[in-house]
Amino acid sequence: MKAAVYDRYGEPDVLQIRDVPVSRAGRNQVLVRVRAAALNPKDVLIRRGKFPLLDGLTFPKRVGYDWSGEVRALGPGVSWPPVGARVFGMIQAWTAGACSEYLAANVSELALAPENLSFEQAAALPLASLTALQALRDVARMPAGAHVTIHGASGGVGVFAIAIAKQLGAHVTTTSSDGNLALCRSLGADVALDYRQDRVVDPERRCDVFFDVYGNQSFQQVQPMLSAQGTYVSTVPKRHVFVRWATTALSRQRCRLVIVHSRAKDLSLLATWAESGILKPVIDSRFSLADIREAQARVETRRARGKVIVTID
Ligand SMILES: NC(=O)c1ccc[n+]([C@@H]2O[C@H](COP(=O)([O-])OP(=O)(O)OC[C@H]3O[C@@H](n4cnc5c(N)ncnc54)[C@H](OP(=O)(O)O)[C@@H]3O)[C@@H](O)[C@H]2O)c1
Structure with a gap:
């Protein structure tokens, strides 16, 4: 599968799109076909090497914490959400990986995506x-x-x-x-x-x-x-x-x-608020996965109005 990765800390030009093995859904995980991801200043800070002790010092590193997509397979111990469900979530671990075609997501870190939102809008929500x-x-x-x-x-x-x-x-x-x-x-x-x-x-x-x-x-x-x-x-x-x-x-x-925590219960509440029109995602700009460098450069300006989205076809 295609995924955004990098092999050293640095400027946006360290980012690459590479073929990597498809993730497998482990215990209490589902395999998600990611449709959209959203970027955060955290992605930029990690890429610049600001948190080397937290992000693990090993390379290659992956990109993106916010995602939305469809469930493709259930891991051991999982009976919900069903295959085919539209879901969204935030990766808590510093390992990232939302900017990729597939993601093994913890069930405790996702919820059903708001029915009235597109994948891009849903990905804007989590973090x-x-x-x-x-x-x-x-x-x-x-x-x-x-x-x-x-x-x-x-x-x-x-x-x-x-x-x-x-x-x-x-x-x-x-x-x-x-x-x-x-x-x-x-x-x-x-x-x-x-x-x-x-x-x-x-x-x-x-x-x-x-x-x-x-x-x-x-x-x-x-x-x-x-x-x-x-x-x-x-x-x-x-x-x-x-x-x-x-x-x-x-x-x-x-x-x-504040230190954000990815929690299914909070994501469900936020989804309910989105469905009733209380929360309206604001999308600053959209980029394809191939344009991940430009997408991160936009976040880095600190001028984005709302969220920078990466679409994953
Ligand atoms: N601790 C946590 O768990 C946690 C979680 C999420 C985010 N964060 C941190 O929270 C911060 C904000 O995140 P974010 O996603 O909202 O960032 P962001 O989307 O990059 O913020 C961009 C906004 O910053 C505003 N801005 C730029 N210069 C400013 C200034 N001098 N004074 C006031 N506002 C200014 C801009 O507004 P104008 O264009 O109108 O100036 C722009 O709309 C980041 O540092 C991020 O790392 C921490």
Whole structure:
């Protein structure tokens, strides 16, 4: 089967499409014919060698964590989902592999794809929408009626965070560049700010949860606007986040990091929300598997509106 692979860390030109053996579905896995994958900054960071201890130091490496497709075979111990089912999911292991024609997927890391979405739209969901859901619901423990600021709201995670925050009953303020203000409003932002013109941190604005999706603010910067029991949640594992996480462990105002987990139950909830129109995938661009270098280069610009999709025919 064809798969995106690379033999050393580096720029997008290390990426290649090669023939590799078709995966086999192991225990508690299904074999999926992948139809679409979505890329994330994580793919770029790993390819650049930023996490050598986590991704295993061995080559060749595979690409992609988000996928959608059809079940082709069931592994030992699996009775669901049936062969032929449309499914989507996120690979938890750092080994990746969504950008390939076939994938052995853990049943605990997939769900039935939303019936109203194309494969491309379904692939846009997993990692980014799971991150938004788990950051707001589980890490921030955001109560209904909370005022949330989503910083970096027009990217992969941000567009889902807007809709999920609204669904959880929040008043939502977003930050983006000028060109994405209308997008943020169309997704449900009550207030859309331009981070170049407006104050991202404004002590006059109520903020119970500050979701730093882009990751260039800090708990210390944001603290003056956080309410008495407010939470700052970052997506980016920087040193200052860990330090403040430790020092606010017992405080009412908290600094936290979200670490996304692939969970079938959460994927099913997100699929239900997609089917009822609460979650609408935003697709920045589509590339064929053969154009994996260009696809990753687009993610690397950090200017994508929503998700970069790789279609796999
Ligand atoms: N910890 C975890 O489990 C986890 C999970 C998922 C993602 N992440 C991390 O979360 C971050 C965001 O992920 P993503 O998928 O949303 O990334 P992304 O899709 O690449 O984000 C692109 C967005 O970033 C915005 N942006 C660019 N420069 C900005 C700036 N200076 N200030 C504010 N926003 C800016 C852009 O908006 P404009 O064009 O409007 O400026 C663009 O829409 C990444 O660092 C990723 O690695 C972590």
